[in-house]
Amino acid sequence: MTGKLLLRGMIAGVVGGLLAFLFARLYGEPLIDVAIAFEEHAGAAHDAAEPEMVSRATQAGLGLLTGVVVYGAALGGILALAFAVVYGRFSRLGVRALAAIMALSGFVAVILVPVVKYPANPPAVGAADTIGDRTQLFFIMLLVSLALMIAAFALARRMRPRLGAWNAAIVAGLAYVLAIAVVMALLPEVNEVPDGFSAVLLWRFRLAALGLQAVIWATVGLLFGFLAERLVLGAPSKPDRRV
């Protein structure tokens, strides 16, 4: 069962990646081109032109496609494995409701909240010598947020008998928000936007990056729910199923 769920999660992720590719071509690539033009203009003074190992056309085409599809497949697979652990064990929700809730809370914990502290940056934003620190901080923020989200669900579960489902969820949600506020206050600020970089371009790029993630997570959550329900409950047309 787990293997079959995993396969369906990865299929949903590949579809999400393909949709994300279309989204990125429409809303992301035009912004990257403008940012690279700024980078080349600004860097022309001190950087000798770097030899181009991979052409821009490949980066914006096959490279982008590979990146988002592999990411989508991995994400869908991880969600499916988490689903296999949670379903019927930590949750009594049905297949599709649980898949949707897990994808939504995953999106909040792994994307929406970390992005508030360390947003996506277009080319030209970010100093090359701080990549190690920035990557470390990014993953610390992401992992702490995910751990706190799981803790919040565990808290809600414990409080439900005393407070009822709604109040338990509100208390757990508040606890998550407060804990995140403390973590964000403790982690250092990163601001490496170069002088003269367009504020509008930066805003649109970050919005596009968030939109792309929303496309992937929404597709994974909803499509995996659809595919997994047919697997778990059996397709309506085929009552004769193996378990």
Next chain:
Amino acid sequence: MSALSRTATAQPVAIPLGEVMPWATFAGLMLMLMVYFVGTEQGAMAMFSGSTVHEFVHDGRHLLGFPCH
């Protein structure tokens, strides 16, 4: 009546942990590695020297929100 039996079928039954764990361990590791290669390889860390992986997934890395360079 048919609605009732459908609800009964739909009662979530947990998958035994013994069945989930091998998958979660090995497939989970592979999936994390996939995210690593798209997101971080030849950025902050590198298993392979050079920058071909970095350059190839460059646009995806930026748009997925990973620190790229």
